[in-house]
Each structure stands twice: as C-alpha cells, then as structure tokens.
Amino acid sequence: MILGGGENQIPLIKRARALGYFVVLCDFRDNIEGIVLSNRHYQINTLDFAKLIEVGKIEQVDGIITNSEPAFISMATAAVALNLRCNSIEGTKLYKNKYLMREFCKQHGILSPLYRQCTSLEEALDFFRQVKKKCIIKPLDNSASRGVYSINSERELLNLFGSSLAASSAANPAILIEEYIVGTEFTIDGLMNSNGHKSLAISEKKHYAYNENVAYQLLFDNFSEKFDYNELRKINDHLVNQTNMPFGLTHAEYKFCNGRFYLIEIQARGGGNFIATDIVPFISGIDSYTQQIKWCVGDDADATYNYDTLGKKCAVLHFFDVPSKGGIVKNIEGLDYFRSLGDKFIYDLHFKIGDTIHETKDDSTRIGWYILKSNSRKELNALMKHITNNFKIII
CATH class of the missing domain: 3.90.1170 (Aldehyde Oxidoreductase; domain 3)
Known part of the structure; x- marks a missing residue:
C-alpha cells in the first residue's frame, strides 16, 4: 500500500510494480498519474488513520510505504495496527517535528543552532531580543520551505510570524525560531539498514540572491577540495544511528560555520525533485527506494556501501x-x-x-x-x- 500518488511518489510506485508487487494506492484525488500506474486506487485522505487501516485489512497488504511527509504519521500508525514493518510512531515523530529533533541533538552532542519552540508572537520576540542577531522562523513540521522566513528585525518578525504559524499543521500549531547560521549549506541523502546508516550522496547548495532560504543549485560530488566530506558523513551517520531507526531513507541539511558542521534539518525520507530516485542511485550505485520497498515487505537483503571505494561520478540539480x-x-x-x-x-x-x-x-x-x-x-x-x-x- 502506497500513500499518495503525486509527482514525487511516481518513482516509488514504478519501482514497486517493477519488483512485481500489486500496488494499492491511497489518495483523495481522482485525477493524478499515480492512479494509472497502480493496480487499485482508494480515494481516501491519507491522514485518515481508520480508513487506511480498513483498506490495509481488506487488501491484506504486506507492506505500507510513502515518501510524502504529510503522510508519515499515518504510515507509522497504520503499520503498527496492521503489524507491518515501519519506523515506530515515536521515531517518525522525531524526524517529522523539528523541535523534537533539536532536543534530541542537544542530548546527543550534535551541533545545531540556538532555538525555541513558540506558540505566540511574544515568545518569539523574547527569543529574538535575547540572541540579538539574525534569526529564522519555520513551522515545526512543514516541507518545501513553506512558512520559512529570515528575520532581521522585530518588525519583520511582527509581519511574518502569522504566516509561518499558519503554515504549521493542525497537529503542531507552533513555530521554531532559531539563530541564523551563516555558512555554506549541504544536503546528505542516506540509507539506514541492518549494517547501520550510510550517507550515499552529498551536495553543496547555492541559494537565490533574493531568497536565501530557497536553493537554486545542488552540486553532488563524493569529494570536496574545501570541505571535509568524511567528517560530514561521520556526523550524519552518528546522528541517524543514535535515533534507532530500524530502516529507511534520510535527507539532511547541514551548514558549515567557523570550522564546524551544524545540523539544520533532517527527515526520514529521500530527497525530493528526483534526488533519491535518480541522483542517489547514480552517485552511489544503490537504489535506496528499491531497498526501502523490499524491507517494508520483509526482505532483508541489505545493500552494502563502502566509503573507501567512492567513485568520481557527480551530478547537479539546478533550478x-x-x-x-x-x-x-x-x-x-x-x-x-x-x-x-x-x-x-x-x-x-x-x-x-x-x-x-x-x-x-x-x-x-x-x-x-x-x-x-x-x-x-x-x-x-x-x-x-x-x-x-x-x-x-x-x-
């Protein structure tokens, strides 16, 4: 059972079909490409736990999967009810909720910005006045940079707080305000299996001059003349291993500032815009989507990946x-x-x-x-x- 049939889910559906699985798609829409590619479609909201569980029982599904962030909690909840393989509900919440991940990093010695969870403008203003520097505000659990704003003054915070809060989900009506880390930004896509977490593809990001929170280019390479990618892999692998995720894809963002890497965000999914489906397999030789599908239905044929044999393949995602x-x-x-x-x-x-x-x-x-x-x-x-x-x- 696959939750969501939009553009970013198409590679997941195609891989499941190519592996010979009967695909049951759950999506409230009736006119998306994923319907045609699937074997059966249930027009239901992927946030409706009860209906997802009902469909899972009717179809006697062997696995449930999604790469759509809004449906992560639904996937975990349905998997538990149907006794299927998945990250735990608490583990899923950790990766979905930015505040919970900040707290986890603080407990495990992972560098991250100063931060505060806020449900009111007054709380955010208090934090901004204390740090006395540029900040960034973001919803706790949204994606695609929606509701993310740089804050240089109290006036900007007054004007933008409401929009950021409105972009939060009903389940987490709050924002995270944190100090703005100045430095080069990176993404890392990885895979967790029984051999531990491996960081499969690293990119150096560039951002639009008029919007520093949105990237226009991600340059993927296994090596860098300016930055220690081995250190970055070590930090990222350590973080994911500490979360006790049993299996799954990861997509993280870090910044390099004053000689150190700071975690900006991490999610338990593959990178969007075909990063996980096209770039990661090309750079690493591992099709992490295929690995994820196999695991969720009980196949433990884990891929191995050795940092000592990194190749010279490279790629770019340019907007x-x-x-x-x-x-x-x-x-x-x-x-x-x-x-x-x-x-x-x-x-x-x-x-x-x-x-x-x-x-x-x-x-x-x-x-x-x-x-x-x-x-x-x-x-x-x-x-x-x-x-x-x-x-x-x-x-």
Missing part, C-alpha cells in the same frame, strides 16, 4: 530562475539543445509560453529544474556552461 524579476513568457529557447543531451539529462518546466512567472517564494514555486549526470567534474562543468548559454526564457 531555473525568472529573468528580470518575472513577467509574461514570450518564448523559450534551447529546448532542442536539451533533447540532444540524451539520458544523462532530464528536465521539467512548470510554465509555458503565455504564462506569467514570478520570483520563487518557496521550494514549491520554483519554475522548473534540470538534472545533469556525469562521470567527471570537468565534463559536468562544461555542460552546465553550455546549458546556461543555450537556454533562455524570453519575457
């Missing part, structure tokens, strides 16, 4: 930007060049000629992306330059 702060799209140049790049290159545009496009507000409002994979950094850099020169949005 397009709007020219001249946006407007009506008159033409799109370079699509023929895109098609000439073959299977090393995939892309998606969330707009067409005639649409009005704007600067991005959060991860979900970026106008499109491409993924480019290569066996060498030199080739990757050259192709990225060619793409920049050939692709133009005319407004």
